[in-house]
Amino acid sequence: MNVNSQNLSSIRKNKTFNNPERFIEGWYWVLPSQNLRVGDVKAVTILGRELAIYRGKDKRVVTCDAYCPHMGAHLGEGNVKGNELRCFFHHWKFDAEGICVDIPCLDEPLPIKIRTWPTAEKYGLIWIWTGDIPKHPIPSAPELEYKEFDFTFGPRIVMNSHPHVVMINAIDIQHFNTVHKLASDIVFEKQELHQNAITFVNTKYDGREAFFIKVIRPFYKNAITYRVCYWYGSTGIVTIGTDFLHVHIMFTLRLLEAGKSAAQSLIMIKKRQGIFGWLYNLFVLWLAKTFVKHFIQGDTKVFQTMQFNLKTPIKADQSIMQFINHLERQKPLNWGTWNLARSQNLEIKESREKWRDALSND
Numbered sequence: 001m002n003v004n005s006q007n008l009s010s011i012r013k014n015k016t017f018n019n020p021e022r023f024i025e026g027w028y029w030v031l032p033s034q035n036l037r038v039g040d041v042k043a044v045t046i047l048g049r050e051l052a053i054y055r056g057k058d059k060r061v062v063t064c065d066a067y068c069p070h071m072g073a074h075l076g077e078g079n080v081k082g083n084e085l086r087c088f089f090h091h092w093k094f095d096a097e098g099i100c101v102d103i104p105c106l107d108e109p110l111p112i113k114i115r116t117w118p119t120a121e122k123y124g125l126i127w128i129w130t131g132d133i134p135k136h137p138i139p140s141a142p143e144l145e146y147k148e149f150d151f152t153f154g155p156r157i158v159m160n161s162h163p164h165v166v167m168i169n170a171i172d173i174q175h176f177n178t179v180h181k182l183a184s185d186i187v188f189e190k191q192e193l194h195q196n197a198i199t200f201v202n203t204k205y206d207g208r209e210a211f212f213i214k215v216i217r218p219f220y221k222n223a224i225t226y227r228v229c230y231w232y233g234s235t236g237i238v239t240i241g242t243d244f245l246h247v248h249i250m251f252t253l254r255l256l257e258a259g260k261s262a263a264q265s266l267i268m269i270k271k272r273q274g275i276f277g278w279l280y281n282l283f284v285l286w287l288a289k290t291f292v293k294h295f296i297q298g299d300t301k302v303f304q305t306m307q308f309n310l311k312t313p314i315k316a317d318q319s320i321m322q323f324i325n326h327l328e329r330q331k332p333l334n335w336g337t338w339n340l341a342r343s344q345n346l347e348i349k350e351s352r353e354k355w356r357d358a359l360s361n362d
């Protein structure tokens, strides 16, 4: 059965979903925290924008635009001095807010500033917000938001598909059976947490269970938990488990050139007390990591060659369309410049309004 024409036409009007020139304003991972020690400075390119990133004496990480406002030297070649960054070329110095605080050949620095970006650390990763002021937090599983947890890194890979396309894998119900052999009959209920986050929660699990499910069935009473929380259209956290154990698997992606993705996976579980709790978590994280590797292998090949085009959505694809519609309502930025991406219609409307304003001001 085909879904209704309203859904279909809204899919056809996508401006941001799977667009290799666009991403959503939000938090994106940069590199593992341990790769940037106190006094280190590095050149990084994130979502097409060239940046310099450093860790000052106070351990705080600062991210700024790459090129020095004097003559354009890459600040990633510079040196960290206390909590400030000194350009390699003529030693102009910038503080953590990007303000020029020293020009060696002048008595007073000039009133100039390099652009800095909100930067934070979580899950052993450095994250940046691709706008002025963060509107929402770094992605987290709703259940772990105010809890302590243990985590481990899963695989880090480059995929040949857009992050938005990779994301929908976690709610693509049909492929659970066909690719992953998890005989299942999942029914999702969606809930938008805010403009940048949406969850899909399984409300059903029928009797046709896979071997793995049958093995753990005696240990729990309720339906198996399967919940997906998406942030900024590029990070997905899958919460899976039984009533006594929840494992959270995060896939956080960044759009690379030509619609490819840089993906980092992470596995998290709630912290447990004592040495036995620690050992238990260590074992579960190791086990989950093995599963994650196995699952990624199952799909990776498809993402190398597919050309996404949801031409014939059926009822089983409904959650995917809800994800796309949620994504289209978020704030889109252009890859490379990080400027607001506007639809042509909006631009025409705005210029008409400006023209009208100009007339009425006369």
Ligand code: FES
Pocket (backbone or CB within 6 Å): 068, 069, 070, 071, 072, 073, 087, 088, 089, 090, 091, 092
């Ligand atoms: S280019 Fe940076 S100080 Fe001259």
Ligand SMILES: [Fe+2]
Pocket (backbone or CB within 6 Å): 169, 170, 175, 179, 180, 295, 298, 299
């Ligand atoms: Fe999959």
